[in-house]
Amino acid sequence: MVLTPPMDALAPPIPPGPVTAPEPVRIDYVPRDGLGKLTLVNALLTIVTLTIYRFWAKTNVRKHIWSCVHVNGEPLEYTGRGMELFKGFLVVLGVFILPVVVISTVLQLTFGPEHPALVIFQLVIFLLISVFWGMALYRARRYQLSRTLWRGIRGTMTGSPWMFSLIYFGALILRSLTLGWSTPAMNLNIQERMIGEMRFGSMPFRFKGRAGPLYGQYAICWFLSLAAIIGLIVIGVMLAMSAGDAIWQFFAELSLGSLRNALILFGLVFAAILLFSLAQGLLWSFYIAKELSVFAGYTTFGDGRFRFDATPGSLVALAIGNFLITILTLGFGLPFVQQRLVRYLCDRVTVDGMVNLDAIAQSRQPVDRAGEGLADAFDVGGI
Amino acid sequence: MISSEATFFDGEIAFDRKVTAWLDGADIIIAGDMAERRWPLAGLIAIERPASGRSLRLTHETAQATRLVLPAGPFLDAVVAATPHLKGGVTLHGTLRTVAPWAAVIAGLAAILYVFLSFAPDKLAYVMPESWRKRLGDTTLAALTGEAKQCLNPQGTAALAALEKRLAGDTAKPDEFDLRVYNIPIVNAFALPGGTIVVTGALIDKAKTPEEVAGVVAHEMGHVSYRHAEAGAIRVFGLQALIAAFTGGNDYLTEFGAVLTILRFTRAAEREADAFALDLMAKRAIDPLGLKRFFESLGKDTPLSKGVFGQIEGMVSTHPGLDERIGIIKPLPAGVTPRPVLSETDWQALRKICG
Numbered sequence: 001m002v003l004t005p006p007m008d009a010l011a012p013p014i015p016p017g018p019v020t021a022p023e024p025v026r027i028d029y030v031p032r033d034g035l036g037k038l039t040l041v042n043a044l045l046t047i048v049t050l051t052i053y054r055f056w057a058k059t060n061v062r063k064h065i066w067s068c069v070h071v072n073g074e075p076l077e078y079t080g081r082g083m084e085l086f087k088g089f090l091v092v093l094g095v096f097i098l099p100v101v102v103i104s105t106v107l108q109l110t111f112g113p114e115h116p117a118l119v120i121f122q123l124v125i126f127l128l129i130s131v132f133w134g135m136a137l138y139r140a141r142r143y144q145l146s147r148t149l150w151r152g153i154r155g156t157m158t159g160s161p162w163m164f165s166l167i168y169f170g171a172l173i174l175r176s177l178t179l180g181w182s183t184p185a186m187n188l189n190i191q192e193r194m195i196g197e198m199r200f201g202s203m204p205f206r207f208k209g210r211a212g213p214l215y216g217q218y219a220i221c222w223f224l225s226l227a228a229i230i231g232l233i234v235i236g237v238m239l240a241m242s243a244g245d246a247i248w249q250f251f252a253e254l255s256l257g258s259l260r261n262a263l264i265l266f267g268l269v270f271a272a273i274l275l276f277s278l279a280q281g282l283l284w285s286f287y288i289a290k291e292l293s294v295f296a297g298y299t300t301f302g303d304g305r306f307r308f309d310a311t312p313g314s315l316v317a318l319a320i321g322n323f324l325i326t327i328l329t330l331g332f333g334l335p336f337v338q339q340r341l342v343r344y345l346c347d348r349v350t351v352d353g354m355v356n357l358d359a360i361a362q363s364r365q366p367v368d369r370a371g372e373g374l375a376d377a378f379d380v381g382g383i
Numbered sequence: 384m385i386s387s388e389a390t391f392f393d394g395e396i397a398f399d400r401k402v403t404a405w406l407d408g409a410d411i412i413i414a415g416d417m418a419e420r421r422w423p424l425a426g427l428i429a430i431e432r433p434a435s436g437r438s439l440r441l442t443h444e445t446a447q448a449t450r451l452v453l454p455a456g457p458f459l460d461a462v463v464a465a466t467p468h469l470k471g472g473v474t475l476h477g478t479l480r481t482v483a484p485w486a487a488v489i490a491g492l493a494a495i496l497y498v499f500l501s502f503a504p505d506k507l508a509y510v511m512p513e514s515w516r517k518r519l520g521d522t523t524l525a526a527l528t529g530e531a532k533q534c535l536n537p538q539g540t541a542a543l544a545a546l547e548k549r550l551a552g553d554t555a556k557p558d559e560f561d562l563r564v565y566n567i568p569i570v571n572a573f574a575l576p577g578g579t580i581v582v583t584g585a586l587i588d589k590a591k592t593p594e595e596v597a598g599v600v601a602h603e604m605g606h607v608s609y610r611h612a613e614a615g616a617i618r619v620f621g622l623q624a625l626i627a628a629f630t631g632g633n634d635y636l637t638e639f640g641a642v643l644t645i646l647r648f649t650r651a652a653e654r655e656a657d658a659f660a661l662d663l664m665a666k667r668a669i670d671p672l673g674l675k676r677f678f679e680s681l682g683k684d685t686p687l688s689k690g691v692f693g694q695i696e697g698m699v700s701t702h703p704g705l706d707e708r709i710g711i712i713k714p715l716p717a718g719v720t721p722r723p724v725l726s727e728t729d730w731q732a733l734r735k736i737c738g
């Protein structure tokens with residue numbers, strides 16, 4: 001058996017450089033003009049090109065947002081190209097989307113629209129998408145890191161997207177089997193890979209910790225959420241009972257085609273869903289804030305340990321603001337949503353301790369030539 | 384000699400070297416903190432477009448992992464002035480680099496559109512298996528007729544069969560055409576995938592002679608023979624596939640919209656069907672002037688087909704203009720004596736098919 005040395009042992013010796021010393025790490029978001037104009041141009045070109053421009057649009061927005069993130073005064077640089085994203089899209093189009101469309105059309109024509117074969121095929125596709133979801137996330141992060149330059153050094157992921165995909169899929173299954181109770185433990189597993197396999201140049205991020213400290217907060221949120229669901233049902237039933245015969249009258253008119261009643265019903269259902277999501281969001285923001293700050297505390301980079309000052313209130317404000325921007329701009333305001341997200345991270349993430357940044361050497365990992373096809377198809381993968 | 388403090392990253396380690404940069408002829412020289420480079424200005428690449436009052440990140444074509452950050456100031460202005468290509472602007476090379484990929488993308492799109500929406504449907508329509516044609520026809524028929532009832536009066540049905548046999552003759556395969564009347568209150572006829580031809584009850588009411596109905600049915604038989612509806616259906620599937628592919632989602636057309644798209648044929652297809660109908664009527668010794676009269680009576684009753692609106696409608700609708708269609712209908716060639724399409728008894732029975 002041949003022993004292979006670790007990747008960095010293969011790297012050529014660092015050219016003689018000046019003496020380096022550890023320094024504190026500071027992350028700032030320094031806004032720049034031009035995002036509004038960029039958003040407008042992107043929206044127009046995306047419409048004109050039947051959405052094909054979206055890869056170049058995404059790239060331009062990343063270039064802008066990346067350059068606003070300063071680490072110790074030096075901005076990040078995004079070196080990705082729209083063409084790379086477009087190539088990734090073409091690959092997924094050829095090996096996944098087109099075959100699925102063609103096969104489902106052929107099945108529909110051969111067996112008719114409601115045949116079991118078609119249902120089975122759709123289930124298989126659903127399963128495939130669930131299995132590859134994690135892969136899409138991992139590969140998107142790997143692509144973005146490989147296109148992120150700071151002081152001329154790029155990032156990378158060292159693990160296997162297949163392994164991550166498997167764990168992610170397992171977490172999905174376990175979550176439904178355990179009614180959610182596996183979430184803290186499995187999220188820890190997921191982040192162990194997602195953060196622990198991240199590198200910046202030659203320096204790895206490390207992620208180490210236990211899920212135990214999360215379970216107290218999780219239990220509180222879980223039971224309150226259950227109580228909220230029961231409460232909503234009870235309120236609904238009580239309202240229906242107090243309305244008495246009027247409700248039968250209402251549905252009788254509805255079945256006779258009353259537009260007024262249809263609108264009222266639609267409004268009520270919409271309001272109930274909105275109220276319910278808001279209540280759930282408020283409730284779970286406490287757990288999410290806890291998880292973010294605990295996981296940040298488990299993350300180290302060199303001798304620096306991360307701290308994430310995530311609070312439930314600020315998370316809810318961020319989510320509601322981004323929701324409103326998305327709705328009011330019909331989705332074209334996405335760059336501002338992403339800016340708010342990155343800004344939130346920069347404002348609230350700090351690094352305790354000193355890191356010898358000067359000594360970080362360039363990554364020797366191979367670089368993906370095309371990016372994010374799967375993530376684009378599934379519409380995941382962050383920014 | 385004008386020079387400037389600058390920051391240099393060598394792309395090997397994350398050490399920010401404090402260097403001094405100055406110009407030497409057509410070269411820029413970077414030195415300090417154990418780094419030394421001499422770069423020809425012609426190979427400089429700006430990471431971003433230079434803007435006054437802002438620092439500029441540069442790299443060089445010979446060492447694209449390196450970064451040189453020049454602070455705003457007179458030296459940076461001098462570098463930009465000496466290196467016009469940093470400003471971007473219009474150069475042949477730069478224009479080609481931008482235009483060429485886009486030209487390729489647009490040409491590719493056009494090719495894909497042509498293959499999916501024109502070439503492939505017309506060819507595939509003929510190789511589509513019989514079972515698929517029938518199934519497509521069933522789905523389209525259900526969506527088209529909706530709640531409308533099929534007219535099945537026994538005497539009328541017998542007369543309809545006689546009309547079909549008179550037109551198709553003995554040469555046609557027994558299930559080549561499936562002629563049906565539905566109680567739909569608009570004057571129209573449709574050719575569906577799989578050979579089903581739907582004539583509306585209103586059309587039969589409007590016709591004054593069996594020759595008029597025969598002419599319309601002959602036209603629809605043309606659509607069936609040329610597989611126009613099958614091509615339309617494949618076109619819709621292709622369009623759905625393209626939309627799904629481009630948006631990455633499943634924005635499928637609604638069933639109703641899809642049916643309308645399947646049954647709206649191109650002008651070329653309508654002309655093909657008209658020529659087929661005239662040819663068929665000549666072969667079966669059916670007076671084509673019946674169809675002519677029918678078109679003329681349509682024109683009289685449709686205010687939109689007159690005047691300016693009529694001309695606009697002629698341009699935008701997929702059927703060739705009514706006048707053009709009436710114009711190409713000529714009497715039977717000399718020596719061919721027209722024979723009646725249906726006996727008077729059968730014609731009266733057909734008129735009562737929905738009754």
